[in-house]
Amino acid sequence: ASSQIRHGEPSVLEIGGRKIGGDNFALIAGPCTVESREQTLGTAATVAAAGVTLFRGGAYKPRTSPYAFHGLGQEGLRLLAEAKRETGLPIVTELMDVRDLEPVLEVADVIQIGARNMQNYTLLTELGRAGRPVLLKRGLSATLEELLNASEYILKEGNEAVMLCERGIRTFETAYRFTLDLTAVPVLKELTHLPIIVDPSHAAGRRDLVQPLSLAAAAVGADGIIVEVHPNPDEAICDGPQQLVAAEFAAYAEKVAQAAAVA
Numbered sequence: 001a002s003s004q005i006r007h008g009e010p011s012v013l014e015i016g017g018r019k020i021g022g023d024n025f026a027l028i029a030g031p032c033t034v035e036s037r038e039q040t041l042g043t044a045a046t047v048a049a050a051g052v053t054l055f056r057g058g059a060y061k062p063r064t065s066p067y068a069f070h071g072l073g074q075e076g077l078r079l080l081a082e083a084k085r086e087t088g089l090p091i092v093t094e095l096m097d098v099r100d101l102e103p104v105l106e107v108a109d110v111i112q113i114g115a116r117n118m119q120n121y122t123l124l125t126e127l128g129r130a131g132r133p134v135l136l137k138r139g140l141s142a143t144l145e146e147l148l149n150a151s152e153y154i155l156k157e158g159n160e161a162v163m164l165c166e167r168g169i170r171t172f173e174t175a176y177r178f179t180l181d182l183t184a185v186p187v188l189k190e191l192t193h194l195p196i197i198v199d200p201s202h203a204a205g206r207r208d209l210v211q212p213l214s215l216a217a218a219a220v221g222a223d224g225i226i227v228e229v230h231p232n233p234d235e236a237i238c239d240g241p242q243q244l245v246a247a248e249f250a251a252y253a254e255k256v257a258q259a260a261a262v263a
């Protein structure tokens with residue numbers, strides 16, 4: 001068998017009645033992690049009112065320290081299901097361990113594979129078999145070729161509903177969290193028909209950089225953006241400094257929509 005993603009028309013994924021890829025620009029937003037009912041439903045209502053495409057939120061969190069908070073697990077999934085019922089927004093949430101696949105499949109319209117699991121080939125193969133759309137994030141130090149090969153583990157099993165995500169890579173620079181590799185966007189678009197999503201939140205690690213990087217992502221031809229939003233980022237359990245303030249989200253979404261329209 002050979003490569004399935006290196007040629008062909010741009011793929012358009014259908015997720016809960018919304019289209020991602022082709023002429024569509026997706027805005028995916030929500031908290032880093034599901035913390036409470038109030039925080040999750042409040043953020044979902046805010047981003048839904050701003051017209052986002054999907055709601056994001058983690059119930060299983062990959063944390064650098066084993067002593068950090070690792071998510072609410074199944075309780076988090078229940079809150080995401082409630083957010084979906086209340087807003088009608090499709091859900092994207094991360095799966096880290098194949099043993100959690102069944103409960104995640106009950107709520108996730110899109111399963112996120114985080115940067116740290118990009119080369120977890122057994123997990124990728126299982127997702128290929130599960131058949132649910134996948135948001136595959138680029139590894140912290142992965143080349144584009146490695147990212148493309150990782151996606152093929154999913155496609156090889158017959159699941160073609162994959163989008164790739166540039167979320168910043170490790171470089172020598174330490175002034176911000178990661179280096180957002182925007183050159184990857186037009187280059188990946190040459191190499192694959194899969195939709196390309198940009199995550200400026202994890203790349204920058206700083207809220208003030210999220211809007212300019214979002215506009216830049218739209219300008220270089222990204223198919224969408226995934227960003228973190230919190231009602232009160234100073235009190236967020238995880239990734240507070242980079243989360244957009246929910247009260248400011250509508251203005252941000254408007255700017256992004258304008259940039260996507262002229263791109």
Ligand code: PEP
Nearest residue numbers: 032114115116137167202
């Ligand atoms: C996330 O999206 O919350 C996340 C942990 O992202 P990444 O895997 O890109 O670090």
Ligand code: MN
Nearest residue numbers: 032228238239
């Ligand atoms: Mn995060």
